[in-house]
Amino acid sequence: MASYLDHVPFSGIIRIRDLMFTVEDPFRLDQGDVSFDAPDSVKSAMARAIAENKTHYLQTTGVPRLRELIAAKLRNTNRIPIDDPEELLVTNGGIHGLYMLCVALLEPGDEVIVPDPQWPPAAGNVLAARGVPIGCRLHESSGWRYDFDELESKITRKTRVIYLNSPNNPTGGVLLREDLDHLAAIARERNLWVISDEAYEDVVFDGEHVSIASLPGMYERTFPLYTFSKSYAMTGLRLGYVAIKNPPIRDRAKKVLFYTASNIASVVQFGGIGALEGSQDCIDVFRGELRARRDLFYRGVSELGSDIFSGKPPAGAFYAFLRIDPAWNDPSTASGQAASGSQSWRMVEYLIKNGRIGCVPGVDFGANGEGYVRFCFARDRKELTGALQSMKQLFGVHV
Numbered sequence: 582m583a584s585y586l587d588h589v590p591f592s593g594i595i596r597i598r599d600l601m602f603t604v605e606d607p608f609r610l611d612q613g614d615v616s617f618d619a620p621d622s623v624k625s626a627m628a629r630a631i632a633e634n635k636t637h638y639l640q641t642t643g644v645p646r647l648r649e650l651i652a653a654k655l656r657n658t659n660r661i662p663i664d665d666p667e668e669l670l671v672t673n674g675g676i677h678g679l680y681m682l683c684v685a686l687l688e689p690g691d692e693v694i695v696p697d698p699q700w701p702p703a704a705g706n707v708l709a710a711r712g713v714p715i716g717c718r719l720h721e722s723s724g725w726r727y728d729f730d731e732l733e734s735k736i737t738r739k740t741r742v743i744y745l746n747s748p749n750n751p752t753g754g755v756l757l758r759e760d761l762d763h764l765a766a767i768a769r770e771r772n773l774w775v776i777s778d779e780a781y782e783d784v785v786f787d788g789e790h791v792s793i794a795s796l797p798g799m800y801e802r803t804f805p806l807y808t809f810s811k812s813y814a815m816t817g818l819r820l821g822y823v824a825i826k827n828p829p830i831r832d833r834a835k836k837v838l839f840y841t842a843s844n845i846a847s848v849v850q851f852g853g854i855g856a857l858e859g860s861q862d863c864i865d866v867f868r869g870e871l872r873a874r875r876d877l878f879y880r881g882v883s884e885l886g887s888d889i890f891s892g893k894p895p896a897g898a899f900y901a902f903l904r905i906d907p908a909w910n911d912p913s914t915a916s917g918q919a920a921s922g923s924q925s926w927r928m929v930e931y932l933i934k935n936g937r938i939g940c941v942p943g944v945d946f947g948a949n950g951e952g953y954v955r956f957c958f959a960r961d962r963k964e965l966t967g968a969l970q971s972m973k974q975l976f977g978v979h980v
Contacts, residue, residue, distance in 0.1 A: 589708045592701040593945035597929070601939050608968035609960060611939030613750065615899070616961040617814040617870075619852070620863045626855025630848045639844045642835060643671030643822070647850050650857040651822050659782075660795035661805060661824065668826055670838055671845050671853075674819040675780050675808035676702050681841070682776055682804050682823060683710035685833035691741040693776075694732065697947035698902070700750040703778070704947075713739070718949045721904075724896060725754025729763050736767075742774045743767070745793065748781040751946050751955040752902045753895020755785055761793045768802055775803040783812040783864045786872050787896040794824070801826050811899075812864055813856045818849045871899050871958070874965060878958040881969030889976050890954070899959040902943065905952055928954055936971040 597611045630636075642648070648666035655661045655669075663669070672678035679702065687693070689711040695703050697716030704714035717732050719725045743764065747756040756764075768775050775793060782790045794803040808821035825831040878901055879894045890903040905924055911931050925942030932938040932954075943953030958965060 585711055586709065589705055590701075592705070593926075594701070594941055597933075597939060597941055600930070600933050604933060604937050604939075607933075607937045607939055608964055608971065609939045610956045610958070610964075610968055611941050613900070613957050613959075614816045615811065615814050615867065615871075615959040616964070617863075617867055619814045619818070620856065620859060622855040622859025623813060623815060623818075623852045624855075626858075627848050627852040630851035635847050635851060637847065639847050639850065641839045641844050642667075643669065643845065644847075644850045644854065647671060647854050647857075648822075650854060654857060655805070655824060659779075659792040659805065661792055662795075662800055663824060664826075668824050668831065670823050670825065670831070670834055671850060672821040672823060672838065673842050673845050674810065675778065675806060675821040676706070677819070677841070678806045678808075678821045678823040679703070679776070679778065680706045680709065681834045681837040682806065682825075683707055683712060684837045685825075685830050686710075686742060686774060686776075686804075687712040688741075690739060692737060692739040693742040693744055694735050694740060695744045696727075696746060696749060698749075698751055698943060698950035698953070699744075699746060699947055700778075701945060703744055703746065707744075712741075715740070716947050716949070719749065719752060719754055721752075721892070724893075725749060725752035725902075726756060726760055727764075729767070732764075733767060736771055736773075740771070740773060742776055744776045744778065746778040746780075748785060748790070748895070748897025750781065750898055751900050751941070751943070751950070751953075753898045753900055755788050755790070755896040757788065758791050761791055761796060765793060765796045765799050769798065773802070775799070777803055777805045779805060780808045781811055781898040782807065784868060784871060784899055785897040786868070786875065786894075790897070800824075804830075809853055809856060812867075814863075814867065815852065815856070818846075818852060820845065820849050820853050874958045874960075874962060875899070875901075877962060878956070878965050878969070881966070881972070884969075885972060885976050887976070892953075899957060901956040901958055902950075902953055903956065905954060907952065923951060925951055925954060932972070932975070936968075936975045938968045938971055 652666040707714040794800040810816040941955040943950030
């Protein structure tokens with residue numbers, strides 16, 4: 582029996598979803614999904630593919646035209662020296678690409694340095710590949726970035742990979758060019774692979790996005806991982822891609838791709854072609870609106886007063902990762918009764934049950950996320966405003 586899978590946890594987000602289905606007229610700030618619709622270039626390309634009966638088997642690694650467009654995007658936008666579209670594998674979203682890489686890279690017991698806090702499937706996919714995730718703290722005081730002495734102290738003889746996610750889910754932290762230079766030096770000196778999850782590459786509000794694979798000599802040891810989900814509002818269509826320079830590892834990943842998907846859905850791939858061939862204006866439009874929603878949400882949080890939640894607006898991604906006042910406790914708790922368990926979970930359950938506000942406990946993202954809550958501000962303004970009004974009522978703010 583595959584008993585090792587018993588140690589791969591489900592994300593607490595599943596428990597949140599179950600709770601939200603019991604709520605009437607909920608505010609779904611728990612979901613990491615934008616409220617925008619995919620651009621017309623995507624939808625028309627998919628409709629055309631159906632009309633032209635492009636509904637049959639395709640090449641396992643992806644439609645040639647899509648891979649050509651992705652290679653050009655990686656060279657021109659991300660500055661990654663892709664030599665040949667054959668280096669690219671099209672995936673069933675970013676999570677599928679991450680699973681493929683973990684299975685292709687890891688032997689049982691291999692260690693992977695992952696950020697803490699971090700998107701739960703990062704550690705989950707390491708565990709599913711029989712690896713060992715080793716959390717390394719991101720520090721709020723430095724914009725949710727690493728202490729590199731601390732990171733180096735996590736590296737052992739069993740370490741094989743450093744997993745990066747910038748902009749980061751859930752914190753919104755963005756690694757600076759100097760951070761990536763430092764990480765690149767560590768990877769070269771310690772002979773480590775790097776998985777660079779750049780799902781939020783187009784959602785940077787402050788600073789710039791830099792792909793570590795663009796740094797000198799780094800593409801050879803880096804696996805840059807991307808998705809169409811955030812940049813083109815294609816979350817439900819499940820389309821991503823990964824670049825793999827190393828031929829033996831690429832062949833392993835191809836096997837995982839074939840045995841898990843055969844090929845990615847044909848119509849969806851043609852939608853990806855439409856996304857890349859069409860106008861890219863939607864990326865700037867989406868980012869501008871997300872910035873406005875970020876600012877709207879943080880203004881509302883500041884009006885709660887009493888520091889019930891605190892934290893600076895994120896430099897990237899579309900999440901508010903807010904610190905809970907350590908003195909807060911569920912008012913329904915009996916007077917004098919000591920609170921037990923996770924404060925993050927107590928706050929989330931209180932907001933869902935009493936305010937109809939979906940959110941995710943910080944501890945679900947790692948031990949260093951305890952005491953925080955993640956809200957997604959990519960929802961439409963009406964939903965954000967409704968959630969803020971509900972919070973004000975819950976926390977005794979005059980509305």
